[in-house]
Structures are given as C-alpha cells and as structure tokens.
Amino acid sequence: MASYNRARAGSFPEENYRASKFSCKRCCCCISTVFLIIAVIITVIALLILLVLKPKKPEFSLNSAKVESLMIEPKPNMPSSLTMNISMIFRASNPNKVGIKYSASKFYVFYNGVTPVGVVYVAAFYQPSHSNTTLTAQVVAKLNSLQSPAMNLLKDVTVNRHLTMRITGDVGAQLRFLRINSPKIQLAVDCQIVGSPGQHAMRRSKTPGSNRISLLYSPVSFKPFCSILMYI
Numbered sequence: 001m002a003s004y005n006r007a008r009a010g011s012f013p014e015e016n017y018r019a020s021k022f023s024c025k026r027c028c029c030c031i032s033t034v035f036l037i038i039a040v041i042i043t044v045i046a047l048l049i050l051l052v053l054k055p056k057k058p059e060f061s062l063n064s065a066k067v068e069s070l071m072i073e074p075k076p077n078m079p080s081s082l083t084m085n086i087s088m089i090f091r092a093s094n095p096n097k098v099g100i101k102y103s104a105s106k107f108y109v110f111y112n113g114v115t116p117v118g119v120v121y122v123a124a125f126y127q128p129s130h131s132n133t134t135l136t137a138q139v140v141a142k143l144n145s146l147q148s149p150a151m152n153l154l155k156d157v158t159v160n161r162h163l164t165m166r167i168t169g170d171v172g173a174q175l176r177f178l179r180i181n182s183p184k185i186q187l188a189v190d191c192q193i194v195g196s197p198g199q200h201a202m203r204r205s206k207t208p209g210s211n212r213i214s215l216l217y218s219p220v221s222f223k224p225f226c227s228i229l230m231y232i
Contacts, residue, residue: 063091065222082150107169115149117141188229193222
C-alpha cells in the first residue's frame with residue numbers, strides 16, 4: 001500500500017507537466033488563430049478599399065524652368081563667380097478619388113547632366129482629389145568663373161546658344177482616406193531641360209551701384225523632358 005501511494009505521488013508531477021504543456025500549446029494556437037483572423041480581416045478591408053478607390057499613379061513633374069538672370073560677380077582678391085538664378089514651376093496631378101499627401105522633397109540641378117550647380121527644395125503639401133497643383137521654386141547656382149564648368153556654361157550661352165541642364169529628385173506620396181495615410185510610395189523624377197538663348201536675350205551690362213556684370217537682357221525659358229518612375 002505504501003509503495004502504491006509513493007508511485008502515485010511520483011506520477012503527479014509528470015501529469016501536471018503534461019497538462020501544463022497541453023495548455024500552453026492550446027494558448028499558442030488560440031493566439032496564432034486570432035492573429036491570422038486579424039490579418040485576413042485587414043487584407044479583405046485593404047482589397048475592398050482598392051476595389052472601391054481604384055488608385056491611379058499620381059503625376060509630379062517639372063512643368064517649366066527659366067533662367068531669370070546670369071551674371072558675373074567680381075570679388076576682391078578672389079576669383080569672380082558666375083551666378084545663375086533659375087525659377088521653376090512643378091506640376092502635380094491627382095487623378096484619384098482621394099487626396100494625396102506629399103512629403104518635403106529636394107531636387108538636384110546639374111549643368112550638362114554632370115556638374116552639380118544647386119539644390120531645389122519643395123515644401124510638403126496636401127493635394128485634394130481630382131485636382132492639379134502648381135508649385136514654384138528657385139535656385140541660385142554659383143560657379144567659380146575660372147573653372148572649366150563655368151567657362152563651358154558661358155560658352156554654351158553666349159556662343160553655342162544652347163544650354164542643357166538636368167534636374168533629378170524623389171518625391172514621397174501617400175493616399176489619404178478617412179484621415180488614414182496609405183504606405184508611402186516614391187516618385188523618381190528625372191528631367192532634362194533645354195534652352196536656346198537668342199541674340200535678343202543677351203546683353204552685357206554693369207549693374208548700377210555694384211561690380212556685377214549682367215549677361216542676360218531677358219529671361220531664357222527651358223523646355224523640360226521628364227521621366228517618372230514609381231517605386232516603394
């Protein structure tokens with residue numbers, strides 16, 4: 001009798017361990033099932049939203065660019081600088097049924113697609129559904145007039161009458177529905193801009209009250225050719 005009681009008492013810890021292990025497995029299965037159900041519900045809701053909204057690719061590109069001024073600024077005991085003031089107009093088009101939230105972005109400006117001359121900053125903004133938005137920006141490009149990029153730029157403007165520049169940058173965009181933002185997508189914008197300053201646009205004159213030498217009589221407009229690539 002005593003040996004039977006000892007054997008039975010020794011089996012209790014093993015039975016408790018098995019019961020505890022079974023309970024733990026069942027708890028893990030319940031948690032996994034709950035997460036799976038939540039994931040399925042979220043997927044179904046996302047698919048329903050996609051079917052209802054039918055989101056389309058937003059458009060963001062450079063609409064126009066213009067060289068407002070081009071001048072040489074002599075400096076005492078230093079090489080003079082070639083300064084170019086460029087104004088730009090960006091255009092965003094939203095063909096969707098919901099608004100789009102754009103994050104702040106910056107674009108890099110290159111002369112002949114190689115030499116960096118400046119950075120353009122575009123502030124964050126919200127665009128309503130089925131609308132077009134224009135944004136203006138400016139960049140002041142400065143080059144050492146004694147270095148080859150500035151000399152080549154001057155030659156292109158004054159002799160070749162042909163100036164090519166490149167503007168590249170990424171824009172972050174999110175669809176906004178019921179105050180909820182979708183995952184962010186990126187729009188990679190790459191624009192080649194070509195301008196041909198005519199003879200009437202060129203004039204060498206000294207700015208009153210300073211040593212600056214202006215090389216433009218009127219602004220030179222550029223024609224942009226842009227490509228847009230969307231990625232996540």
